Amino acid sequence: MKKITIEDVAKAAGVSRxxxxxxxxxxxxxxEATAEHIFAVGKSxxxxxxxxxxxxxxxxxxxxxxxxQDLHNEVFAEIYDGIRSVIDEGEVQLVLxxxxxxxxxDSKALDALLASRVDxxxxxxxxxxxxxxxxxxxxxxxxxxxxxxSGVASVVANDYLGARLATEHLVQHHKAIAFLANPQTDxxxxxxxxxxxxxxxxxxxxxxxxTTYSRKDAELDAEVLLSSGASAIFAHNDLAALGVLDAVIxxxxxxxLDVAVVGFDNTSLSQTxxxxxxTVDPHSHELGQKAAELALAxxxxxxxxxxxxxxTPALQVRSSSLSS
Amino acid sequence: MKKITIEDVAKAAGVSRxxxxxxxxxxxxxxEATAEHIFAVGKSxxxxxxxxxxxxxxxxxxxxxxxxQDLHNEVFAEIYDGIRSVIDEGEVQLVLxxxxxxxxxDSKALDALLASRVDxxxxxxxxxxxxxxxxxxxxxxxxxxxxxxSGVASVVANDYLGARLATEHLVQHHKAIAFLANPQTDxxxxxxxxxxxxxxxxxxxxxxxxTTYSRKDAELDAEVLLSSGASAIFAHNDLAALGVLDAVIxxxxxxxLDVAVVGFDNTSLSQTxxxxxxTVDPHSHELGQKAAELALAxxxxxxxxxxxxxxTPALQVRSSSLSS
DNA sequence: GAACGATACTAGAACGCTCTAGTTATTATT
DNA sequence: AATAATAACTAGAGCGTTCTAGTATCGTTC
Numbered sequence: 036m037k038k039i040t041i042e043d044v045a046k047a048a049g050v051s052r053x054x055x056x057x058x059x060x061x062x063x064x065x066x067e068a069t070a071e072h073i074f075a076v077g078k079s080x081x082x083x084x085x086x087x088x089x090x091x092x093x094x095x096x097x098x099x100x101x102x103x104q105d106l107h108n109e110v111f112a113e114i115y116d117g118i119r120s121v122i123d124e125g126e127v128q129l130v131l132x133x134x135x136x137x138x139x140x141d142s143k144a145l146d147a148l149l150a151s152r153v154d155x156x157x158x159x160x161x162x163x164x165x166x167x168x169x170x171x172x173x174x175x176x177x178x179x180x181x182x183x184x185s186g187v188a189s190v191v192a193n194d195y196l197g198a199r200l201a202t203e204h205l206v207q208h209h210k211a212i213a214f215l216a217n218p219q220t221d222x223x224x225x226x227x228x229x230x231x232x233x234x235x236x237x238x239x240x241x242x243x244x245x246t247t248y249s250r251k252d253a254e255l256d257a258e259v260l261l262s263s264g265a266s267a268i269f270a271h272n273d274l275a276a277l278g279v280l281d282a283v284i285x286x287x288x289x290x291x292l293d294v295a296v297v298g299f300d301n302t303s304l305s306q307t308x309x310x311x312x313x314t315v316d317p318h319s320h321e322l323g324q325k326a327a328e329l330a331l332a333x334x335x336x337x338x339x340x341x342x343x344x345x346x347t348p349a350l351q352v353r354s355s356s357l358s359s
Numbered sequence: 360m361k362k363i364t365i366e367d368v369a370k371a372a373g374v375s376r377x378x379x380x381x382x383x384x385x386x387x388x389x390x391e392a393t394a395e396h397i398f399a400v401g402k403s404x405x406x407x408x409x410x411x412x413x414x415x416x417x418x419x420x421x422x423x424x425x426x427x428q429d430l431h432n433e434v435f436a437e438i439y440d441g442i443r444s445v446i447d448e449g450e451v452q453l454v455l456x457x458x459x460x461x462x463x464x465d466s467k468a469l470d471a472l473l474a475s476r477v478d479x480x481x482x483x484x485x486x487x488x489x490x491x492x493x494x495x496x497x498x499x500x501x502x503x504x505x506x507x508x509s510g511v512a513s514v515v516a517n518d519y520l521g522a523r524l525a526t527e528h529l530v531q532h533h534k535a536i537a538f539l540a541n542p543q544t545d546x547x548x549x550x551x552x553x554x555x556x557x558x559x560x561x562x563x564x565x566x567x568x569x570t571t572y573s574r575k576d577a578e579l580d581a582e583v584l585l586s587s588g589a590s591a592i593f594a595h596n597d598l599a600a601l602g603v604l605d606a607v608i609x610x611x612x613x614x615x616l617d618v619a620v621v622g623f624d625n626t627s628l629s630q631t632x633x634x635x636x637x638t639v640d641p642h643s644h645e646l647g648q649k650a651a652e653l654a655l656a657x658x659x660x661x662x663x664x665x666x667x668x669x670x671t672p673a674l675q676v677r678s679s680s681l682s683s
Numbered sequence: 684g685a686a687c688g689a690t691a692c693t694a695g696a697a698c699g700c701t702c703t704a705g706t707t708a709t710t711a712t713t
Numbered sequence: 714a715a716t717a718a719t720a721a722c723t724a725g726a727g728c729g730t731t732c733t734a735g736t737a738t739c740g741t742t743c
Contacts, residue, residue: 412729
């Protein structure tokens with residue numbers, strides 16, 4: 036299983052290395068006939084261009100690094116799909132890294148992208164501190180998805196508005212509306228503010244409880260909220276909302292009838308009729324698309340303006356929050 | 360934002376390139392004092408070693424390529440976690456690619472790994488044909504997870520047994536047991552056989568309906584099965600089982616009471632009390648671990664024996680299949 | 684005090700590409 | 714027919730590392 040290189044193909048095809056390179060990159064400068072000949076020879080030898088060498092040598096080869104925080108949360112799959120729907124992987128390479136529960140892993144994953152010398156990075160769901168994020172943004176072109184940070188290009192949903200929408204929806208039929216928050220999460224502050232403002236605007240008293248990433252914790256914390264009299268719970272994301280549903284059901288109550296539950300993300304999970312979870316749709320797929328478009332723009336134009344895009348979320352009302 | 364290289368660090372530190380390289384790789388051959396000095400200089404310059412160059416030049420740097428079929432299916436997140444729990448990312452690099460709905464994308468993703476010259480690839484959930492898979496396995500060290508294929512090293516659950524367990528469980532209280540299959544999926548044949556054998560062994564007539572990846576399709580196909588009198592449905596995976604639950608509920612029946620539903624994968628989804636889905640646990644996390652161990656073994660020993668590991672799945676009985 | 688062995692370091696080739704600046708062959712222009 | 718323009722191709726430097734083979738320097742040992 037000897038490694039075969041461009042040199043081998045060139046020799047076997049009776050042309051120069053450069054010409055083989057030109058053919059494989061699909062750029063102008065080779066006749067159609069010889070290109071086909073080169074490909075034929077290359078194929079018979081089982082030649083696959085060495086991407087590492089290409090990336091080292093090339094200024095033209097563009098690659099986009101993508102960071103996804105958590106593969107267990109379908110939101111990131113949506114965002115990634117959005118990215119891929121915009122990017123032609125023949126033209127631009129994608130390099131993917133993913134986060135890890137361990138705190139401080141974000142930066143390791145970003146470091147890996149820097150080490151790969153990607154031209155832009157699209158980072159979805161970063162939880163590092165603002166100052167650390169700004170440091171990275173200074174070192175490489177960086178587009179933050181889902182997480183806004185001053186001075187950093189980003190594509191986000193208006194979390195504040197989303198939380199307001201959800202809360203205002205609940206306010207119509209409830210008074211004891213609790214918010215199940217996760218401080219470790221990126222949209223934390225804005226969602227919290229949106230909830231709080233909507234509550235006080237309606238003359239209601241906010242009731243916030245903090246939880247973690249784990250569904251089990253969400254369930255336990257929801258139980259606490261229920262026992263302190265909450266008749267509606269707004270969870271920071273769909274996964275947590277699932278935990279809330281668990282708590283509601285195991286307390287012998289019915290979601291949508293006895294207790295209203297609202298999530299955030301509109302993952303396919305919430306869309307499923309069994310759960311029928313009312314949720315805020317941040318348009319994750321579109322977030323990914325916009326981010327990819329910004330990334331492509333940054334590739335094309337060295338000093339493209341650094342913009343921040345904010346999408347307007349939409350409330351998806353389903354039966355988990357029907358009026359009682 | 361000038362790119363800074365090992366050369367810059369070497370000059371600034373007053374040592375040779377080689378020594379900087381030695382220091383950063385953490386191998387023997389540099390005094391502790393100078394190493395620290397080099398790091399200090401490197402840090403102040405913002406130096407990050409260029410991984411592309413390293414991969415080109417190095418024979419020692421090992422990297423493992425990982426392919427995951429579908430980010431929307433949490434199974435792959437589990438497998439990936441399993442892989443990472445075994446691999447020290449300081450020692451070995453990971454390169455990740457993911458599949459795409461589009462048929463034939465598997466091979467593109469594997470090609471990308473070959474192009475990156477990874478030393479081994481761990482591929483989870485491949486759906487390509489046996490012959491194509493064998494072709495890849497001949498070109499690179501390849502460990503197939505979740506999908507077995509003769510002549511290819513693999514780590515799989517015993518799908519046949521898993522399906523038998525599920526079916527035999529249902530047989531205890533049901534006669535009209537249907538199987539909702541997905542021919543595009545990797546464990547398709549074995550799960551189907553397991554189901555069929557368990558049925559005929561119990562003197563029952565198999566009832567199979569094929570569906571696709573989409574939850575909506577699963578729901579529609581489940582409706583067909585229900586209307587043809589099925590009192591129990593075994594779905595090829597948890598995602599499809601969710602569709603079945605939808606169909607059951609929208610037909611006005613109750614899962615676990617009127618209709619038994621069983622899935623496959625034991626994703627966190629099925630574990631959630633709201634769904635309480637009986638399912639076959641293939642031990643996805645462990646699948647990933649074993650695959651990673653094989654990969655490391657293949658790295659350490661050039662001609663490590665090519666093994667196939669088969670884990671024994673376990674049935675997780677929950678309320679979706681309680682006896683009626 | 685010669686020989687040895689570590690230890691700490693360095694020079695320069697090599698890795699497999701791409702890219703610039705040419706060279707040659709072919710076609711178009713006047 | 715001479716010249717310009719284009720197309721098809723090539724030689725060789727360069728990308729940023731690692732690796733091999735080596736050179737100093739120092740402390741031991743007999």
